[in-house]
Amino acid sequence: MDEKFVKARFLPEATTLNQRRRDKTLLIEDTPPKISLALSKAYPAILLLNRLLSIISWTDEDPYYTICLITFCGIIIIYWEFFSHFVLSIILCFVACSLVWLTKTSVQSLGETSESPTLEEIIDSLRNLNTRISFLSSGLRLSKSQISRLEVLGILLIPLQCFLVRSILGIRHFALLIMFFSLTFYSTWAVTFRKLIWRNVAVQKIVNLIMGPSITTAAAKTIPSESKIDISKGSNIVTFEIYEHQRRWVGIGWSNRLLPFERTHLTNEYLEECCLSLNNFTFPKLTKQQKLQGCRWKWMEEKWKIDEEYCKHHDSEGWVYYDNKWENGVYRDTVSSFTRTRKLYRRALVVHKS
Known part of the structure; x- marks a missing residue:
C-alpha cells in the first residue's frame, strides 16, 4: 500500500511572471503610431524598473544581486566611521558606476539587434512590472x-x-x-x-x-461580488447593509468622531470601512455581460432604513449600547455606555437602461 503524506503549505505563493518572447514580429500595424512610439521609448525604463523591483522583491531568477546588496549595505553600516572619513568619495563613485552598469545590462538586449522591440515583449514587461508592484504592495495593504x-x-x-x-x-x-x-x-x-x-x-x-479585527476576508455579505448577481435567475435585487458606530464625548454627546485606533464611523459586518458617508456609497461593479445588456443600479428606497431587529426592537433608533471597549452590549442608554452601534440597510435593483 502506498504511503500518503500530508504536506502543510508554508512557502509563499509563486509570483507568476511572463517570460520574454523571442519572436521576430514587429509592432502590430493596427496599433496607433503614437502609442507604439511611446511604448518603444518607455521600454528601456520599463526594463530597468523591472530589474530594480526584481532585486527588492526577490523575484529574480538569481538572488545573487540582492545578497550582494545586503552585504554591501551591512559592511557600510558596520564600518561607517572608516568609510565616512577615508573612502566616502570612492563609495559614491562605486554606487554611481553600479547604477550605470545595472542600467546598461538591463537594456543591453536592445542593442543586440537592430530590430525594434515587439509589442508582445513590451506588454510582457509591463505585466511583469505590474505583478512585482502588486507583490510588493500585498504586504502593505492597510485600512x-x-x-x-x-x-x-x-x-x-x-x-x-x-x-x-x-x-x-x-x-x-x-x-x-x-x-x-x-x-x-x-x-x-x-x-x-x-x-x-x-x-x-x-x-x-x-x-x-x-x-484591530482581521479583515482579510472580503465583505461578501455586505457588498455582493459580481458572480452573486445573476439577472437571468431573477436575483437582481440586492440588500446592502452598513453598520453605523458612534462614541459619547464629555460635553459633546454622541458623535461620529471615534478614536484613531478603533473602527471607523461606517463599516461592514467585518468592521472594515465601506464608505465615508451614506450619500457616497459606491455600488459594486457589474459584469461585462450585464454592461453589454445595458444594466445599471437603481435604489428601491429613497434613503437608508434602520434595522430594528438588530436591537431586538428595544430602541426605536436601532442602537445597541456598549462600554468604552465596545463590549457588554445593552439595548438601553446607561451611564456606563460610551459607544453604540446600529444597522442600516437599503435595497437596490439591477435594471436595464430605458
Whole structure:
C-alpha cells in the first residue's frame, strides 16, 4: 500500500511572471503610431524598473544581486566611521558606476539587434512590472483605521526605541537591523517564517488587539461580488447593509468622531470601512455581460432604513449600547455606555437602461 503524506503549505505563493518572447514580429500595424512610439521609448525604463523591483522583491531568477546588496549595505553600516572619513568619495563613485552598469545590462538586449522591440515583449514587461508592484504592495495593504493604529503605536514605542538604541543595541546595530529587515522582508524564508509565526493563536490575538479585527476576508455579505448577481435567475435585487458606530464625548454627546485606533464611523459586518458617508456609497461593479445588456443600479428606497431587529426592537433608533471597549452590549442608554452601534440597510435593483 502506498504511503500518503500530508504536506502543510508554508512557502509563499509563486509570483507568476511572463517570460520574454523571442519572436521576430514587429509592432502590430493596427496599433496607433503614437502609442507604439511611446511604448518603444518607455521600454528601456520599463526594463530597468523591472530589474530594480526584481532585486527588492526577490523575484529574480538569481538572488545573487540582492545578497550582494545586503552585504554591501551591512559592511557600510558596520564600518561607517572608516568609510565616512577615508573612502566616502570612492563609495559614491562605486554606487554611481553600479547604477550605470545595472542600467546598461538591463537594456543591453536592445542593442543586440537592430530590430525594434515587439509589442508582445513590451506588454510582457509591463505585466511583469505590474505583478512585482502588486507583490510588493500585498504586504502593505492597510485600512485607514489600521494606519491610525500604527501611528499611535509608533509614538508609544519611541521610549522603547530610545532605550534599545542607547542601552542595548546602539545606533549602528539598530540601523543594521532595520536595513536587514527591510531588504529581506519579501524573501522566501522570511515569508515562510512569518507564516509559521502567524499560526500561533497568541500572536494572532496580539496583532488583532494592536491592529484591530482581521479583515482579510472580503465583505461578501455586505457588498455582493459580481458572480452573486445573476439577472437571468431573477436575483437582481440586492440588500446592502452598513453598520453605523458612534462614541459619547464629555460635553459633546454622541458623535461620529471615534478614536484613531478603533473602527471607523461606517463599516461592514467585518468592521472594515465601506464608505465615508451614506450619500457616497459606491455600488459594486457589474459584469461585462450585464454592461453589454445595458444594466445599471437603481435604489428601491429613497434613503437608508434602520434595522430594528438588530436591537431586538428595544430602541426605536436601532442602537445597541456598549462600554468604552465596545463590549457588554445593552439595548438601553446607561451611564456606563460610551459607544453604540446600529444597522442600516437599503435595497437596490439591477435594471436595464430605458
